[in-house]
Amino acid sequence: MDRNLEIDKIDLQILSLLMENASMPYTDIAKQISVSGGTVHVRMKKMEQLGIVKGFQLNIDYSKLGFDITSFIGIYLEKSSYYDQAAKDLLNIPEVVNVHYTTGNYSMFVKIVCRDTKHLREVLHDKIQKVYGIQRTETLISLEETVNRNIPLI
DSSP, rough: OOOGOOOOOHHHHHHHHHHOOOOOOHHHHHHHSSSSSSHHHHHHHHHHHHHHHOOOOOOOOGGGTTTTTEEEEEEESSGGHHHHHHHHHHHHHHTTEEEEOOOOOEEEEEEEESSSHHHHIIIIIIGGGGSSTTEEEEEEEEOOOOOOOOOOOO
């Protein structure tokens, strides 16, 4: 059975409200959609068990904490079969915040956050380019993030 078939309008309303404000208390969500707080809690647990909700994150402006460089790294692997191990190795690099397995020119596309260009060079040279299976990389530096949002569910 397709897991999405177990999701109804109430679940989508709950998710939509939390996507707008992840710190919204379940009781406030319940009031807005006319259900009990217990219903919201049970449905959230269900969506966590189904893997729809994978946890909660803070959306941090890293530049205000001294991390002024966001970069995207296109990674060429020697063989596509190296992906799983390369992804595990990249997970161990704290500056790596996203890893994607891609089609097109790159085998992988990675987002990293660094303090400055010196830090970026160190991460690239001393960490990322030493990951087994990585043949070469191409780096794109983000000048500004204009949009960072979830897709509307309802």
